[in-house]
Amino acid sequence: MDSRASLSASASASASDKTPAPSxxxxxxxGVSDFDETLYHAILHQPDAGIAVWSRLIGASPARVRRACARLLRLGLIQAPDSTGGLRPVDPRIAVRALIRKRESESEQLAATADELTKVYAAGLLRVEPSSLIEVVCGESANAARLEELYARAEHEVCLFDSPPYLAPRTPQLVLQGELLHRGVAYRTLYSATSLESPDLLAYAEGMVALGEQARVLPTVPMKLLVVDGHTAMLPLTSSDVGPGYSAVIVRHSALTDALRTLFETLWQQGTPLGRVPDDDEELSAADRRLVGLLAAGMKDEAIARHLGVSLRTLRRRVSDLQLRLAATGRFQAGVRAAHRGWA
Known part of the structure; x- marks a missing residue:
């Protein structure tokens, strides 16, 4: 091959390399392969044809088609032979939706193991390198940046002891916390009553409650504390009067974060709800009545979410709101108290 031919071949190869891969x-x-998909389309076109005809339609051996049919049968896309005939497709509107629900359920089950896996991971880190569980952050701007990062990573719930020092201006914080609530992340704050003596801070707290925050008040709270998803905590190391030298510590999942979460829950139960308490004769919406009935029945979150056709995040936020309205300490108690009011 001469040099021109080599260059041409090289250019052709280069051009082919740039061809985008098919989506x-x-x-x-x-979990459906390209071959199984091709076979499925053939079955939909000729539902009663049988394996021999389907094999000819797609140009594959009967044995390979038979194995593929077994896979489609397990996926629920076709149904087994019965007294009325052989293999036949299930209505795609039913079969595909059932397949999607199954995959969603499997994904939720996998996600549910994340907390347990995180505990194992944290225990391993603690044994190998205990210092990696602690991060010291110095300076007001650095602390504000890490606070914003923790908010962005929150997935389930943020719990906060609200007291000085305040690491960031209130207006940006209101936006960040509002975004969390919009994403379906539950947000609970235990305010110090002395902090709320300031009209600005009270207006801020009321603004958060209007956005969906669950808020309670104690005469004093022991410290400034943030707990994200029950496994990451941030708390101050220095007092508020050190100015630019202010520092805080971020603690990753460990016995210490478990203790801090327990402290929050203990004081939360002692707090007084901030905001309007409903009258005994206040009525629920039809959707909340349905939710109350399912809670009183003792159903698990996954089952209730399926009944209501909502995500787990949305359900947990609605349950938290309902518990706050009823001053209930748990899901079942919320259902019972609502039933006693005649809401269920």
């Missing part, structure tokens, strides 16, 4: 089929996410 994966949406069926891949459901």
């Amino acid at each position: 994966p089929s949406p069926w891949a996410a459901a």
Whole structure:
């Protein structure tokens, strides 16, 4: 091959390398291979044809088609032979939705193991390198930046002891916390009554409650504390009068974060709800009545979410709101108290 031919071949190879890869089929996410998808389309076109005809339609051996049919049968896309005939497709509107629900359920089960895996991971870190569980952050601007990062990473719930020092201006913080609530992240704050003596801070707290925050008040709270998703905590190391030298510590999942979460829950139960308490004759919406009935029945969150057609995050936020309205300490107690009021 001469040099010109080599250059031409090289250019052709280079051009082919730049050809974008085809987008994966949406069926891949459901565990359906390209071959199985092709066969499924053939079955939909000729539902009663049988394996021999389907094999000819897609140009594959009957044995391979039979194995693929077994996979489609396990996925619920076709149904087994019965007295009325052989293999037949299930209505795609039913089969595909059932397949999606199954995958969502499997994903939720996997996500539910994350907390347990995190505990194992944290225990391993503690044995190998205990210092990695602690991070010291110095300076007001650095602390404000880490605070924003913790908010951004929150997935389930943020718990806060609100007392001086305040690491960031209130207006940006209100935006950050509002975004959390919009994402379905539960937000609970235990305010110091002395802090709320300031009209600005009281207006801020009332603004947060209007956005969906659950808020309670104690005469004093022991410290400034943030607990994110029950496994990451941030608390001050220095007093508020050190100015630029202010420092805080971030503690990752460990016995210390478990203790801090327990402290929050203990004081939370002692707090007085901030905001309007409903009258005994206040009525619930139809959706909340349905939720109350399911809570009183003792159903698990996953089952209630399926009944109501909402995500787990949305459900947990609604349950938290209901508990606050009823001054209940748990889901079941909320259901019982609502039933006693005639809400269920």
